[in-house]
Amino acid sequence: MVSLRGVGGLELFAAIAGVSAFGSFGERQEKVALIIVDTQLCFTNGSPDTDPDNPFAICNPPATGGSDTCDRYGSLGVASGQSIVPTINELRGMCDWDLVVRSQDYHPANHFSFGSRHFGTPTFTYEGGPVPAVGYPINMHCTVATSGMLDDAHCCLVDTQQDACTALDGGCTQDTDPTNPACAACAADPSSCTVMPMNMWTDHCEQSGDSGFATGLEVPDTDIVLQKGVQPNIDAYSIFMDNAKLHKTPLDDILKAEGITTLVVVGIAYDFCVSWTAQDGADLGYEVYVVSDASAPIALDNGDGTTTVDGAIADMTGKGVEIITMAQAYEWGCPTRRRLEEQGRRVEEQPKGRKYTLW
Numbered sequence: 001m002v003s004l005r006g007v008g009g010l011e012l013f014a015a016i017a018g019v020s021a022f023g024s025f026g027e028r029q030e031k032v033a034l035i036i037v038d039t040q041l042c043f044t045n046g047s048p049d050t051d052p053d054n055p056f057a058i059c060n061p062p063a064t065g066g067s068d069t070c071d072r073y074g075s076l077g078v079a080s081g082q083s084i085v086p087t088i089n090e091l092r093g094m095c096d097w098d099l100v101v102r103s104q105d106y107h108p109a110n111h112f113s114f115g116s117r118h119f120g121t122p123t124f125t126y127e128g129g130p131v132p133a134v135g136y137p138i139n140m141h142c143t144v145a146t147s148g149m150l151d152d153a154h155c156c157l158v159d160t161q162q163d164a165c166t167a168l169d170g171g172c173t174q175d176t177d178p179t180n181p182a183c184a185a186c187a188a189d190p191s192s193c194t195v196m197p198m199n200m201w202t203d204h205c206e207q208s209g210d211s212g213f214a215t216g217l218e219v220p221d222t223d224i225v226l227q228k229g230v231q232p233n234i235d236a237y238s239i240f241m242d243n244a245k246l247h248k249t250p251l252d253d254i255l256k257a258e259g260i261t262t263l264v265v266v267g268i269a270y271d272f273c274v275s276w277t278a279q280d281g282a283d284l285g286y287e288v289y290v291v292s293d294a295s296a297p298i299a300l301d302n303g304d305g306t307t308t309v310d311g312a313i314a315d316m317t318g319k320g321v322e323i324i325t326m327a328q329a330y331e332w333g334c335p336t337r338r339r340l341e342e343q344g345r346r347v348e349e350q351p352k353g354r355k356y357t358l359w
Contacts, residue, residue, distance in 0.1 A: 030261040030287070033099040036088060037239065037267030037274045039214045040104060042205035043296075044081035044268075046072030046215075055215050058083045063126050064134075076134070076204035080296040081268050085216045087294040087326060088266055092218055094330070099224065099258050101251075102213065103239045103273070103358075105205035106227040112140075113235040115200035118157050118172060124202065130169050135300045135308075136200045138164040138172075141186035141193040142234070142244065150247040151359040154233040155196060156182035180233045196244040198235065199272075205229070221353040226251065228358040237273045239358060240280035249358040252284055262287040264329075266294035275312035282319040289322045291329060 048059040048068040060066025060079035074081065092100065107113070115123035115131055118138075122129040139162050145152035157175040159165070165172040177183050186193035205211040207230075213219050226239055228249075236242040240251050255263075263286045265278045274295050281288045299307040316323060324332075 031098040031259045032095070032262040032264060033101055033255060033258070033260045034092060034095070034097045035239075035263055035265045035267075035277065035281075036092075036100070036102045036217075037265060037277055037295075038103055038105050038205075038269070039081070039085065039088060039217055039267045040074075040205060041072075041210040041212050041214055042075045042105065043078050044074050044085075044214045045070040045077040045079065046082070056083050056086050074204075075206070075210050076202050078268055078296045078298055082214060082216075084266070084268075084294050084296050085214050087291075089216070089218045091264075091266065091291060091294055091326065091329065099255070099260055100220075100222070101224045101226060102219065103226045103228055103267075103277075104211060104213070105229050106207055106211050107205050107229045108207060108232050109203075110232060111203075111206075111229060111235070112155055112233050113198065113201050113229065114203045116203055118175065118200065119168075123200070131200055132168075133300070134200070134202060135298065136164070138162070138198055138200060139195050140198050141182060141190055142196045142242070143182045143185055143193055145247055148247055149359075150234060150236060150242050150249050151231050151357070153242065153247050154180055154182035155198075155235070156180050156186050156233070158183065158187045158190065159195075177233075182233060194244050194246055196242060198243065223353055224254065225353070225355045226358050227355065230357050231359050234359055236276075236359065238276035238280040239273070240277060240284060243276070245280075250356060251358060254356065255286070260286070262289075264289045264291060266291045268296045270295035270297040271300070271308040271312040272298060275316055278316050278321045279319045282316075282321050288320075289324055290316060291326060292323050293325050 045059040047055055048057055048070055051057040052071065058080045059068045059070040061068055061070055061073060064079055066079060110117050119129065119131050124131050124134055139159060140155040141158045142155035143153050160172055160174050175183055228239060229235060239249060241248045263281045265274055265288060267274050274290060278288050278290045297309045299309050301307055313323065
């Protein structure tokens with residue numbers, strides 16, 4: 001069996017064996033899933049006023065450091081989010097994937113990840129609020145579910161003395177929501193809960209708002225759709241598990257039931273949900289590839305000359321995730337139904353589309 005890891009190794013194998021890299025991938029016995037992370041209207045903007053006829057142009061408004069006027073602003077719009085849609089469609093079409101999975105942020109109002117829930121509205125400085133920037137990091141206390149499943153856990157803001165709170169004008173206020181079990185349990189006994197790092201975002205991807213899939217994205221009904229963030233008191237970046245790595249979602253079981261061993265991950269945001277998903281996939285034993293130019297970053301400033309993209313790349317490669325480009329994907333190739341038939345392997349019917357709620 002030939003590994004995909006390392007372009008140099010593939011090229012060397014191809015030169016020695018006299019076959020193309022496409023052939024070496026096509027002969028692999030692994031089953032491969034394309035994971036399209038959160039490529040939604042809420043994470044994209046519409047056409048800029050400078051290029052109104054191009055629905056896939058980059059549109060960067062002042063709120064995210066640019067100067068463009070967009071014909072539509074995503075509730076947490078990533079400047080280059082819409083521009084990756086044609087690339088994702090192209091990647092989908094170049095392979096006969098064993099499975100295609102689309103995740104979808106699908107929040108109720110007042111969701112746990114919304115800065116307005118914890119700090120009021122307006123939340124961020126460019127709106128006149130108390131929080132310095134979108135993506136501001138803060139720690140939450142979360143219950144530990146005996147089931148080990150993410151949708152059974154709950155989180156609450158109980159520590160008002162943490163640096164992230166004391167550094168803000170006016171600090172932050174303890175959440176005492178009586179409908180949230182974590183607020184009573186974690187305030188009474190913090191040691192019974194786990195601390196989970198989070199970031200504060202604008203209200204985004206609401207079920208009644210712009211949570212639909214991005215303009216132009218191919219969305220056939222054979223895909224598996226994973227709706228996430230439906231539970232109001234918990235959040236996670238990875239679609240495999242929570243940020244504290246204590247609770248899992250059903251995704252690993254879904255993929256293993258389909259015999260999937262290799263993941264190709266793309267989408268939004270490259271430095272958050274894509275990166276965390278890829279890392280967890282590697283930790284769970286999958287061979288994982290991230291296509292960088294089919295993914296869009298938020299690129300938050302770390303304050304030290306680096307951005308969250310730099311950290312994400314280091315974290316992914318440290319876990320053994322292979323970061324590739326579309327050019328490399330074309331060079332490597334991938335299995336197709338015709339090639340499998342030529343090899344005499346049984347061609348399974350594509351699975352019917354299914355929808356799951358992860359948490």
